[in-house]
Amino acid sequence: MEKQRYERPVILKMNTGLMNKFGTKTENEPVTHIESVPVKSLLSEYGSPLFVISEKQIRRNMQNAKRIFKTRYPKVRFAWSYKTNYMNAVCRIFHQEGSWAEVVSGFEYQKALGNGVPGEKIIFNGPDKTDEDLIAAAKNNSLIHIDHYDELYSLIRLSEELDLHPRVAIRVNMDTGIYPKWDRFGFNFENGQAWNALTRILNSKNLDLVGLHCHIGTFMLSTNAYATATRNLCELAWAAKERYNKMVEYIDLGGGFPSTNTLKGAYLPGTDTVPSIDQFADAITDVVLTYGFRQEEMPTLVLESGRALIDDAGYLLGTVLATKRLSDGRRATVLDFGLNSLFTSLWYEHKISPAKQHGSQTEEMVLFGPLCMNIDVVRESVVLPLLEKGDQLVVHKVGAYNMTQWMQFITMRPNIVLIDKDNNTHIIRKAETLEYIEQLEQIPDHLK
Numbered sequence: 001m002e003k004q005r006y007e008r009p010v011i012l013k014m015n016t017g018l019m020n021k022f023g024t025k026t027e028n029e030p031v032t033h034i035e036s037v038p039v040k041s042l043l044s045e046y047g048s049p050l051f052v053i054s055e056k057q058i059r060r061n062m063q064n065a066k067r068i069f070k071t072r073y074p075k076v077r078f079a080w081s082y083k084t085n086y087m088n089a090v091c092r093i094f095h096q097e098g099s100w101a102e103v104v105s106g107f108e109y110q111k112a113l114g115n116g117v118p119g120e121k122i123i124f125n126g127p128d129k130t131d132e133d134l135i136a137a138a139k140n141n142s143l144i145h146i147d148h149y150d151e152l153y154s155l156i157r158l159s160e161e162l163d164l165h166p167r168v169a170i171r172v173n174m175d176t177g178i179y180p181k182w183d184r185f186g187f188n189f190e191n192g193q194a195w196n197a198l199t200r201i202l203n204s205k206n207l208d209l210v211g212l213h214c215h216i217g218t219f220m221l222s223t224n225a226y227a228t229a230t231r232n233l234c235e236l237a238w239a240a241k242e243r244y245n246k247m248v249e250y251i252d253l254g255g256g257f258p259s260t261n262t263l264k265g266a267y268l269p270g271t272d273t274v275p276s277i278d279q280f281a282d283a284i285t286d287v288v289l290t291y292g293f294r295q296e297e298m299p300t301l302v303l304e305s306g307r308a309l310i311d312d313a314g315y316l317l318g319t320v321l322a323t324k325r326l327s328d329g330r331r332a333t334v335l336d337f338g339l340n341s342l343f344t345s346l347w348y349e350h351k352i353s354p355a356k357q358h359g360s361q362t363e364e365m366v367l368f369g370p371l372c373m374n375i376d377v378v379r380e381s382v383v384l385p386l387l388e389k390g391d392q393l394v395v396h397k398v399g400a401y402n403m404t405q406w407m408q409f410i411t412m413r414p415n416i417v418l419i420d421k422d423n424n425t426h427i428i429r430k431a432e433t434l435e436y437i438e439q440l441e442q443i444p445d446h447l448k
């Protein structure tokens with residue numbers, strides 16, 4: 001038997017684990033495999049830290065969401081939100097599952113084209129579209145979702161100058177009972193701006209109004225907010241039909257469904273509190289089905305779900321660099337990943353599991369990242385076994401936003417590995433190298 005390592009005794013308040021009405025958290029259960037690939041071999045083969053994505057889980061999520069909506073409403077389409085995770089391999093999985101692309105910048109637009117998405121299946125959102133972006137999108141028959149009047153006027157001018165006939169929608173913001181209100185994107189519903197923008201489009205020579213869009217927030221916990229948003233978009237669609245005899249082809253409810261992560265400070269875990277996609281689908285489809293549209297004019301329902309479809313397909317694996325005692329006696333564990341890789345630790349209390357069975361002793365501890373800055377805290381407080389240098393950890397539900405918002409600060413970004421449906425592993429983005437990082441730098445002559 002291996003000799004147990006000596007731990008210096010400390011005096012602690014009695015700690016039975018963080019209790020809620022369901023009992024003690026079981027964060028200490030080891031996670032030794034991901035999709036039956038050993039965590040240990042993933043780390044030894046691809047280095048630490050390491051992002052791992054399960055292709056099976058992405059497909060399951062996508063098929064599940066599609067089934068949920070299609071069984072309630074026949075005309076449904078999903079468009080993959082690129083900014084949530086725009087690794088090309090990930091996007092292509094979504095496209096294979098039938099998703100269109102939803103992009104919010106010229107950069108993402110080019111990525112979608114590069115992934116083989118036909119122009120007419122790209123939804124172009126966002127406040128920052130250059131004239132070149134607008135022209136390219138119009139020529140490719142993409143769906144241009146107009147964000148503000150300046151964009152609307154640019155598009156009217158360009159389409160007349162170049163004789164283009166862009167297919168457009170407007171983004172609408174509104175009061176859905178969620179605060180703070182998201183009113184910085186799109187045209188406001190309550191003050192009449194949305195209707196005003198809509199009539200300008202309907203009166204323009206070249207613009208073809210095909211849809212109405214909103215994206216009311218992110219990690220939304222209220223299904224009722226979606227019912228309100230759907231009702232407001234239906235009202236605009238109805239008014240356009242009545243007064244201009246123009247029925248839009250689709251209404252787009254954006255993204256915002258939560259993943260089952262636990263928000264910081266929440267009393268109960270996300271898995272117990274987050275509404276299911278079924279509940280969101282009920283709220284949305286109930287409104288469209290009963291609004292009063294004739295069957296042949298029922299709009300297609302577009303969804304741009306991001307985090308709800310990818311978060312639980314992503315894992316971050318890492319290694320303990322050191323442990324220490326802080327001046328107040330608290331245990332601290334220093335990891336080889338921090339805010340640089342795990343941006344969403346600003347929002348979430350991720351589930352963090354040891355990668356092997358430890359002894360039964362646990363302790364409350366703070367988890368630090370490796371960055372030389374004070375804000376680099378992965379978790380202020382978590383009860384875990386007495387991890388030591390070299391021990392490995394698995395962070396769960398990190399598929400959304402971490403691989404797009406990560407920062408290259410004093411260290412380089414790690415490998416991303418995809419586990420395919422046969423449990424084969426593939427690097428889908430290589431770990432960065434010094435050469436890669438310095439590729440774009442230039443040294444002026446006098447410093448050579």
Ligand SMILES: *Cc1c(COP(=O)(O)O)cnc(C)c1O
Nearest residue numbers: 081215218255256304305306307
């Ligand atoms: C970010 C974004 C999404 C995806 O949001 P999630 O909260 O990840 O579902 C969808 N549509 C638009 C316009 C967005 O900006």
